[in-house]
Amino acid sequence: MAKYKLEYVWLDGSTPVQGLRSKFQMKEFSSEPTLEDIPEWGFDGSSTGQADGGDSDCVLKPVAIYLDATREDSYLIMCEVMLPDGTPHPTNTRADIIDDEGAWFGFEQEYFLLKDGRPLGFPKNGYPEPQGPYYCGVGHKAVGAIGRLIVEEHLDLCLAAGINHEGVNAEVASGQWEFQIFGKGSRKAADQIWMARYLLLRLCEAYEVDVDFRCKPIKGDWNGSGMHANFSTTKLREEGGKEYFDKLMAAFDKNKEEHIAVYGPDNDQRLTGLHETQSIDKFSWGIADRGASIRVPHSFAKNDWKGYLEDRRPNSQGDPYAIAARILQTIEEVA
Known part of the structure; x- marks a missing residue:
């Protein structure tokens, strides 16, 4: 098993333009990870304009994975922001796109x-x-x-x-x-x-x-x-x-x-x-x-x-x- 650096990247709740946020964690895998191997993660939405302090949990749902050439054994993970009940967060504009591979x-x-x-x-x-x-x-x-x-x-x-x-x-x-x-x-x-x-x-x-x-x-x-x-x-x-x-x-x-x-x-x-x-x-x-x-x-x-x-x-x-x-x-x- 080898350890990999996974940097989760998401869009915050800033207005009128959303900003980018990131954090990374170490995970062990028996081989190079694919998107399906990447687990969901959480973050403090009250610090990114996406939740109140009394109910601050937000969920990061991995949707794309990219090799990070600046670090060894490292990947960038593009995420959608979800609510704890599994529905898209109001700031999650990706969820609204018609998913058409011909477009x-x-x-x-x-x-x-x-x-x-x-x-x-x-x-x-x-x-x-x-x-x-x-x-x-x-x-x-x-x-x-x-x-x-x-x-x-x-x-x-x-x-x-x-x-x-x-x-x-x-x-x-x-x-x-x-x-x-x-x-x-x-x-x-x-x-x-x-x-x-x-x-x-x-x-x-x-x-x-x-x-x-x-x-x-x-x-x-x-x-x-x-x-x-x-x-x-x-x-x-x-x-x-x-x-x-x-x-x-x-x-x-x-x-x-x-x-x-x-x-x-x-x-x-x-x-x-x-x-x-x-x-x-x-x-x-x-x-x-x-x-x-x-x-x-x-x-x-x-x-x-x-x-x-x-x-x-x-x-x-x-x-x-x-x-x-x-x-x-x-x-x-x-x-």
């Missing part, structure tokens, strides 16, 4: 790296040069001294964990970066986004750098941070058609307020109609239009309106569970 999601997670409260590359007073050289930039002036070190180390940690990390790029503003996660299944990509966020936050502790997931941390003429949601269903990939697409866009237009409600807080600061966004109170779609609510790839329109679509409205703070659930709810309305 594929790709999330583009943008964020800022901060040192001493300033984005990397920002001087102590004032601002760096305007946007332009930073996007996919190279060289110290464009990406700084440690930004690339962090994002590439994060990439390696995600790949070692089995997270389907598909790429990295420097973004439009100084100190801003993006990574992309893709998953087949309603919950898979969302699980992996949360775990990738966790790994990034934990990694940056060693660099004394903070990760800022707010959607508009730098006011003024600077791009905000989004988490564009690329999505498809079996019907979108295999049947498609302009008639179905038009019905789908009509449903997204009708439900635009419901979508904005779960696409992340403070989105009015980001969805202004500027900086490659549509205004928060409007809905539009366009072929290769980065200023539309939903961008339609050229390949989609050329392929008899089949393939994937990109919802550009979700922001960097958004809960991928809630975003995926809302997109699928709208799709379900269309026959």
